[in-house]
Amino acid sequence: xxxxxxxxxxxxxxxHEIFMNFAAGLAPYGITPGQYGVLNCLWTYGPCTPKEIxxxxxxxxxxxxGVLDRMQKRGVIDRELDPNDRRSIQVVLTEEGKAxxxxxxxxxxxxxxxxxxxxxxxERDTLIYCLxxxxxxxxxxxxx
Amino acid sequence: xxxxxxxxxxxxxxxHEIFMNFAAGLAPYGITPGQYGVLNCLWTYGPCTPKEIxxxxxxxxxxxxGVLDRMQKRGVIDRELDPNDRRSIQVVLTEEGKAxxxxxxxxxxxxxxxxxxxxxxxERDTLIYCLxxxxxxxxxxxxx
Numbered sequence: 046x047x048x049x050x051x052x053x054x055x056x057x058x059x060x061h062e063i064f065m066n067f068a069a070g071l072a073p074y075g076i077t078p079g080q081y082g083v084l085n086c087l088w089t090y091g092p093c094t095p096k097e098i099x100x101x102x103x104x105x106x107x108x109x110x111g112v113l114d115r116m117q118k119r120g121v122i123d124r125e126l127d128p129n130d131r132r133s134i135q136v137v138l139t140e141e142g143k144a145x146x147x148x149x150x151x152x153x154x155x156x157x158x159x160x161x162x163x164x165x166x167x168e169r170d171t172l173i174y175c176l177x178x179x180x181x182x183x184x185x186x187x188x189x
Numbered sequence: 190x191x192x193x194x195x196x197x198x199x200x201x202x203x204x205h206e207i208f209m210n211f212a213a214g215l216a217p218y219g220i221t222p223g224q225y226g227v228l229n230c231l232w233t234y235g236p237c238t239p240k241e242i243x244x245x246x247x248x249x250x251x252x253x254x255g256v257l258d259r260m261q262k263r264g265v266i267d268r269e270l271d272p273n274d275r276r277s278i279q280v281v282l283t284e285e286g287k288a289x290x291x292x293x294x295x296x297x298x299x300x301x302x303x304x305x306x307x308x309x310x311x312e313r314d315t316l317i318y319c320l321x322x323x324x325x326x327x328x329x330x331x332x333x
Contacts, residue, residue, distance in 0.1 A: 046229065046297050048245070049321060049328045052304045053211045053222055056204040058247055058324035060197075067197045078197055085190065101192070103202055153190050160196045163322055171315040177193060178307055180202035184193045 063160055070156045074149055079104075080116050081149060084138070087122065088146050092135040094127075121145070207304055214300045218293055223248075224260050225293060227280070231266065232290050236279040238271075265289070 048054045067078040076084065082102045086093055093101075099109040113136060116122045121142035127133040161169050177184060192198045211222040220228065226246045230237055237245075243253040257280060260266045265286035271277040305313050321328055 046294055046301075048226070048229065049326050050301070050317070051297065052301050052317075052320075053204075053207050054226065055317060055320035055324060055326060056200065056207055058326055059320040060200040060204040061247065062324050063197050063200055082192070082198065085192065103205065150190055153195065157190075157194070157196050160323065164319060168315055168319055171312055172319040173194070173196075173199060175308060175312055175316040176196075176199035176203040179304065180199060180206050182193050182199060182202055 066160065067153075067156050070152050071149070074145055074152070075119060076116075076121065076145075076149070079112055080119075080121070081153065083109075083112060083116060083136070084121065084142060084146075084149065085153075087136065087138050087142065088150075092125075092137045094133060094135060098136060116142075210304065211297075211300050214296050215293070218289055218296070219263060220260075220265065220289075220293070223256055224263075224265070225297065227253075227256060227260060228265065228282070228286060228290070228293065229297075231280065231282050231286065232294075236269075236281045238277060238279060242280060 064078060067081075071078060071081055079102070083098055086098050086101050090097075095109050095113060096106060098104075098113075099106050102109070104112070113122065113124065117124060121139055123137050123139055125135050125137050127135045161172075164172065176182070208222055211225075215222060215225055223246070227242055230242050230245050234241075239253050239257060240250060242248075242257075243250050246253070248256070257266065257268065261268060265283055267281050267283055268278050269281050271279045305316075308316065320326070
């Protein structure tokens, strides 16, 4: 089969390309696209358990622990005992993790705009609709 | 930003989902989606250098060597000295690698059909057009 018609090949190549652009755009902040995902959970929902973050980001529980280790070392998150359940650990933002929110979200918006800039509004809508459907991602209204 | 609007998140989640389906569909043949990519190069172009395969599949030269090692151990490819340039290595199909071609291509066609089955023809065309454009993938006419 011609690779240019294989959905697995096309998704892999497109994902790699966009991931590299996001990684480059976030590098000045010392975070990776995956770490941005964790920060965005905490910015949106407040303190979360590692399990809640893994679920939101579709990561294995074994993967999230290494991501959190690196972010804690980097100084953008901390792990605390849940005051309501002292057997449970919560991930919280440090001051630095809070302070970078507006700048990082602006970068993410710009990266999305650049990634979708070759396409008409109708093409963007269809692309996003199809990717959500393939990935079983629920849509939550407006983008920002 | 809401993840359901972030192109990096959507591509990552969709790619993971489709990759898992392709991996499950190819498992009975003892090959991974990446190994299918190598076989498809050899079925299409005949003997290739590791560098040519890496370029077609957008893999690092360091990655392709491990993939080829596992495929050689599995018995579907072999490495030979290029008869025209004895400093150069060519990857060739074994009899088993040749024999599985029709069955594997049928599975790949089915996996693509299933992946795209929720979408209209116009949605499929737009999805594929957008992914090719993002990934800088040239289109080569008809799908099969």
